[in-house]
Every structure is written in C-alpha cells, then in structure tokens.
Amino acid sequence: MNATDRTPADLLRSALAADPARPLVTFYDDATGERVELSVATFANWVAKTANYLQGDLAAGPGDRLALLLPAHWQTAVWLLACSSVGVVAQIGGPSAPADVVVSGPDTLEEARACTGERVALALRPLGGRFPQPPQGFADYAVEVPSQGDRFAPYAPVDPDEPALAVEGRELTGSQVVEQARADAARLGLTQGSRLLSGLPYDTWEGLSAGLLAPLAAGGSVVLCRHLGQLDAAGLTKRQESERVTHTAV
Known part of the structure; x- marks a missing residue:
C-alpha cells in the first residue's frame, strides 16, 4: 500500500487505485447461510454512500x-471506513448515550435508544435487506443509503492526528490506526494478496484488525465469518480451501 496513507480511508483509496476488481471482504453468516463477496470497488462504493449519508x-x-453497536459484519466494516472518511470517531463499546450518532443492529436497539442524537438501525438481513417494519425512532440504513451519491468528498479535511477509533477504553488517531494495522499485518505475515479468515468479533482491536484493518493495510483481503462456531473442523477446512485462505484468526 502507499507509504503516505495516514488514515484507514487512505488505505481504501490506495487499494481502489491499485486493483478495484479484486476481492476485499468476503462475509459468511453461518447461522443463516449467507455469503457476500465485495470487491474493492463495491466496498468503496458502499463506503462512499454511507459517508455521504453520515455527513449529509x-x-x-x-x-x-458515533457509537457502533454492530457485530462483525460486512456492513460494520463499511461504517468503520465511512467514519474515517468523514473524520467521525467510531466508538466500539461503551455507553451510547453521549454519542452524536448511534448505529445499531436488531439486537441492540434498546441500548441504542439511550442516545439522544441521530439513530440508525441495520436489519443485518441477507443482501442488505430492510427491516419488515423500521424500529420506532430509527432510520433504516437499507432505506436511506442506496440513493446516496457514489462519490464522497469531505466538507472539511480529515486530520490523521485527531481521534478516529475508540476501542477497549483507548482512543487511536487515524495515523495510529494505520500504524498498528501495518504492524499487525507484519506480525501475522500478511503480504499483498494474502487472504485472512477471521472469526473474531468486532468488539476488540484484535478483531477489528484481523477482520478488516490488517488485511487492508497489507493489500490483502478478509474472509469475515460470523457464527463461525457453528462449523465443525471439516467445514472450516473446506472453507479455508475453497476461499484460498492463507492465514486464519479464530
């Protein structure tokens, strides 16, 4: 990746410039049987639309x-990069009440209602489907975002030395996120073209790094698995083979 990249959004822009067609995020939900594969270009398009929605x-x-109350999911990865694109601090865990915006899945709506700011809900249904009936007091992400613009430009420059991510009780600037992701990629042995399967949740730095940031920093891709525990050893081996996995974090 580009040595001058200083925010996660910069890493995505470099990946898009290098090879927009290659896979970036392949998502499995082993409770529903869902599989979604997003190329760099498709993922970047979702990020742009979400960033336009967030900013506009x-x-x-x-x-x-922004309090992010979502599990390890491809749409969560999109929100993380959208926050970086706008310069909004993505808060993982902690109370949602003080946040300016809360983004919730279907299982954390009551917790999200503590936020007095803007509230957005994701159904986390296959193919990014809508809620059958939107939760009261929330905008439905699947309704609001598809019509947003495909290109994004921030109203104000994003400072890489300002806080970008709050996780496990600490705050990291955009440049620190990139530096740590690169260090993790080196530690894991990730290089360009590496394919990392991650079954880790998104509530820790380790999960966020393995499930998106380190592969992105290395020029690789991630096979992000939710409910991976429902696979037996043979099923996991089959997935590793079929997805051409080179590294695993579970």
Whole structure:
C-alpha cells in the first residue's frame, strides 16, 4: 500500500487505485447461510454512500462520535471506513448515550435508544435487506443509503492526528490506526494478496484488525465469518480451501 496513507480511508483509496476488481471482504453468516463477496470497488462504493449519508443527512463532522453497536459484519466494516472518511470517531463499546450518532443492529436497539442524537438501525438481513417494519425512532440504513451519491468528498479535511477509533477504553488517531494495522499485518505475515479468515468479533482491536484493518493495510483481503462456531473442523477446512485462505484468526 502507499507509504503516505495516514488514515484507514487512505488505505481504501490506495487499494481502489491499485486493483478495484479484486476481492476485499468476503462475509459468511453461518447461522443463516449467507455469503457476500465485495470487491474493492463495491466496498468503496458502499463506503462512499454511507459517508455521504453520515455527513449529509446525519450532519456529522470531524470530532463527532458515533457509537457502533454492530457485530462483525460486512456492513460494520463499511461504517468503520465511512467514519474515517468523514473524520467521525467510531466508538466500539461503551455507553451510547453521549454519542452524536448511534448505529445499531436488531439486537441492540434498546441500548441504542439511550442516545439522544441521530439513530440508525441495520436489519443485518441477507443482501442488505430492510427491516419488515423500521424500529420506532430509527432510520433504516437499507432505506436511506442506496440513493446516496457514489462519490464522497469531505466538507472539511480529515486530520490523521485527531481521534478516529475508540476501542477497549483507548482512543487511536487515524495515523495510529494505520500504524498498528501495518504492524499487525507484519506480525501475522500478511503480504499483498494474502487472504485472512477471521472469526473474531468486532468488539476488540484484535478483531477489528484481523477482520478488516490488517488485511487492508497489507493489500490483502478478509474472509469475515460470523457464527463461525457453528462449523465443525471439516467445514472450516473446506472453507479455508475453497476461499484460498492463507492465514486464519479464530
């Protein structure tokens, strides 16, 4: 990747410039049988649409805080990079009440209602489907985002030395996220073209790094698996072979 990249959004831009057609995120939900594969270009398009929604409709800007109450999922990965694109701090865990925006899955709606700011809900259904009936007090992500613009430009420059991610009780700037992701990629032996299967949750740095940031920093890709424990050893081996996995974090 480009040595001058200083935010996660920079890493995505470099990946898009290098090879937009290659796979970036392959997502499995072993509770539903869902499989979704997103190329760099498709993933970047979702990020742009989400960033436009975050900056425009939700009026979020640099320094604002977004409480991300979502599991390890391809749409969570999109929100992480959208926050980086706008300059919004993505908060993983912790109370949602002080946040300017909360983004929730279907299982954390009650917790999300503590936020007095903007509230967005994701059904996390296959193919990014909508809620059958939107939760009261929440905008439905699947309704709001598809019509957003395919290109994104921030209203204000994103400072890589400002906080970008809050996880496990610590805050990291955009440049620190990139530096740590690169260090993790080196530690894991990831290189360009590596394919990392991760069954780790997104509530720790380790899970966020293995499940998106380290492969992105290395020029690789991730096979992100939710409910991986429902696979037996033979099923896991079959997936590793079929997805051409080179590294595993479970």
